[in-house]
Amino acid sequence: MRLTVLGRSGGYPRPGEACSGYLVEAVGRRVLLDLGHGVLSRLLLRTDAFGLDAVVLSHLHPDHVADLPALRVALRWGRRPPDAKARLRVLAPEATPAYLAYVAGEEALEEFEFWAIREGGPVEAAGLQLTFARTDHPVETYAVRLEGKGRVLVYTADTALARAVAELARGADLLVAEATLSEAYRDRAPAAGHMTGSQAGELARQSAARRLLLTHFFPTTDPEESGRAAQKAFAGAVECAEEGRTYDV
Numbered sequence: 001m002r003l004t005v006l007g008r009s010g011g012y013p014r015p016g017e018a019c020s021g022y023l024v025e026a027v028g029r030r031v032l033l034d035l036g037h038g039v040l041s042r043l044l045l046r047t048d049a050f051g052l053d054a055v056v057l058s059h060l061h062p063d064h065v066a067d068l069p070a071l072r073v074a075l076r077w078g079r080r081p082p083d084a085k086a087r088l089r090v091l092a093p094e095a096t097p098a099y100l101a102y103v104a105g106e107e108a109l110e111e112f113e114f115w116a117i118r119e120g121g122p123v124e125a126a127g128l129q130l131t132f133a134r135t136d137h138p139v140e141t142y143a144v145r146l147e148g149k150g151r152v153l154v155y156t157a158d159t160a161l162a163r164a165v166a167e168l169a170r171g172a173d174l175l176v177a178e179a180t181l182s183e184a185y186r187d188r189a190p191a192a193g194h195m196t197g198s199q200a201g202e203l204a205r206q207s208a209a210r211r212l213l214l215t216h217f218f219p220t221t222d223p224e225e226s227g228r229a230a231q232k233a234f235a236g237a238v239e240c241a242e243e244g245r246t247y248d249v
Helices: 039-043 068-077 096-104 106-111 163-168 197-207 223-233
Strands: 002-007 021-026 029-033 054-056 088-092 112-116 120-125 128-134 142-148 151-155 174-178 211-215 237-240 246-248
Touching (some): 021 142, 096 112, 223 237
Parallel strands (some): 029 054, 174 211
Antiparallel strands (some): 002 021
């Protein structure tokens, strides 16, 4: 199992970067986690739109779904391979079809097969077992656990430090955790539904994850500072996500 960071910015993109987007490759399949501003162009450097086997959207904030209408256009007007599936499976909050229809028209729904995320699982998608947990965030948001070939990847999406997410991440080989805010905002982070680096480190400690990959940095957050704060809370390996880099799980 491999994870490629297509975008790591939270809220709005850093200059020259993209917002949330992560390409998971395992068992010969590709799953895209989130589709924020600028992610589609990064994805197309690695595969065309028809190269995806499934998409998981954690929630409907624009920095996680802004490129969904663009993906629809790529599927509708791109060069469709003869063996391409008629519709791309999208696992997402229940309101996603209504959101897409509002911003792109009812016809935009024709390219996708939507499946409404519910807590729990596992659910099979693209040869992987997916389990979901509701996070602590102002809108309906889901963290996801992906299991395949004996490896476990957990993506927190957007969340404050939450027991349900820690339980979902139990024993993960790689925990991809948001570290949106700098330590100066540690006391205010829970109310915003986000974490600092030290809180992401605490989440990794609680879940006994093997490795921690920090991501979803506000442009005003220093990733290296967040990494140092996380390392004080978590004894395992800590890295800060780098856009375009691929990580083995």
